[in-house]
Amino acid sequence: MNNELKVPVIIPLTIGIIAISFSSIFVKWSEAPVSVQGMYRLLFTLLLMLPFVWKQFQLLKKISFKDAALLLLSGTFLALHFLFWMGSLKLTTVASSTILLSLQPVFVMIGAFIVFKEQTSKAAIIGMLIAITGAIMIGWGDIGISAQHIKGDLLSILGTVVVAVHMLIGQKLLKSIPATLYSFTVFLSAVIVFFVYNAFLNIPMTGYPGKEWGIFLLLAIIPTVFGHVLFNWLLKYVTAATISMAILGEPVGASLLAYLLIGETLTVTQVIGGAIVLTGLYYFLQNTRKQKRNKPPAPIKKPVTVVPIVKKG
Structure with missing residues (x-):
C-alpha cells in the first residue's frame, strides 16, 4: 500500500478547514433541534457517498467482530460530538464554541500516547x-x-473530548479498512444513534420547512463531505494529532464567517489570537513532517535478525 500523499498536505488540510468553518454558521441559521440537524446531516452525507462506496460493501464480510464493535463505538462518539458541540452553539458564540473545540489536540495527543505510544x-x-x-x-x-x-462552554468541551476518542478509534481502524467505507459505516452508526435518541425523547423528525432541509443538505455537503470525510481520508497519511492540530484553523475561519454572515463582532484580541493560531499550526505541521522524515524506517533492521534464525534449519 502506498502511504505517500500525492499533493502537499497543506492543500487538503486548507480545504477541510474552510469547509468545517461553515458548520457553525449553518447550525446557527437552523431552528431545528440539534439532534435532528445532526441526523439529517449525516443521512444526506450517506446518500451522497453511496455511489462511491457501494462496491466496497463486500469488504464488510471480512471485518472482525471487534472492528465492527469499534465502528459502532466510533459512530456513537461522533453522534455525541455533534450533539454536544452543535448544542453549545445554541448557548454561546461561534468564537467561544469553536475555540474550546480547538483544544482537541490536547486530548488526542494524550490518548495517542497512552493507546498507540505515539x-x-x-x-x-x-x-x-x-x-x-x-x-x-x-x-x-x-x-x-x-x-x-x-x-455552552461545557458542552463544547464535552464535544471536544468525545471527538478526540472518535478520531483515535479511526486512526486504528483505518489501518485495515478503506477510508470511504470507514466513513460510511461510522456515519450510519451515528445516524442510528441519533434516530434512537430522537425517538426516545419524542423529538419530531419530520414537518420542517424547506429552509431547514436546505440547511441539512448544506451541512452534509460542505462541512461533512469536504470536512470530516476529507479528514478521515487524510488519517491514512498523517496522524490524528496532526488532523486535530489543523482543525485549530476552524476558529479563525468560523469567527470571520460569523462576523460577516451573522453579525458576531471580532475584537482586536481575537484577530491577534487568530494570527497566533495559524503561526502555531504552521510550526507544528512543519516539525511533525521533519520528525517523520528523520525517523528511520523500522523494517530495515528486521531481516538482519530474522534471516540467521530462518537459515538455521
Whole structure:
C-alpha cells in the first residue's frame, strides 16, 4: 500500500478547514433541534457517498467482530460530538464554541500516547501550545460571561473530548479498512444513534420547512463531505494529532464567517489570537513532517535478525 500523499498536505488540510468553518454558521441559521440537524446531516452525507462506496460493501464480510464493535463505538462518539458541540452553539458564540473545540489536540495527543505510544517532538509540542494560546485568545472576551455561556462552554468541551476518542478509534481502524467505507459505516452508526435518541425523547423528525432541509443538505455537503470525510481520508497519511492540530484553523475561519454572515463582532484580541493560531499550526505541521522524515524506517533492521534464525534449519 502506498502511504505517500500525492499533493502537499497543506492543500487538503486548507480545504477541510474552510469547509468545517461553515458548520457553525449553518447550525446557527437552523431552528431545528440539534439532534435532528445532526441526523439529517449525516443521512444526506450517506446518500451522497453511496455511489462511491457501494462496491466496497463486500469488504464488510471480512471485518472482525471487534472492528465492527469499534465502528459502532466510533459512530456513537461522533453522534455525541455533534450533539454536544452543535448544542453549545445554541448557548454561546461561534468564537467561544469553536475555540474550546480547538483544544482537541490536547486530548488526542494524550490518548495517542497512552493507546498507540505515539511520540511527539518537543518542537511540535511548542507549536501546539502556541496555537492553543492563540485559540484561547480568540474567544477570551466571550467565554463565561453568563450562566448560559458557561453551559455552552461545557458542552463544547464535552464535544471536544468525545471527538478526540472518535478520531483515535479511526486512526486504528483505518489501518485495515478503506477510508470511504470507514466513513460510511461510522456515519450510519451515528445516524442510528441519533434516530434512537430522537425517538426516545419524542423529538419530531419530520414537518420542517424547506429552509431547514436546505440547511441539512448544506451541512452534509460542505462541512461533512469536504470536512470530516476529507479528514478521515487524510488519517491514512498523517496522524490524528496532526488532523486535530489543523482543525485549530476552524476558529479563525468560523469567527470571520460569523462576523460577516451573522453579525458576531471580532475584537482586536481575537484577530491577534487568530494570527497566533495559524503561526502555531504552521510550526507544528512543519516539525511533525521533519520528525517523520528523520525517523528511520523500522523494517530495515528486521531481516538482519530474522534471516540467521530462518537459515538455521
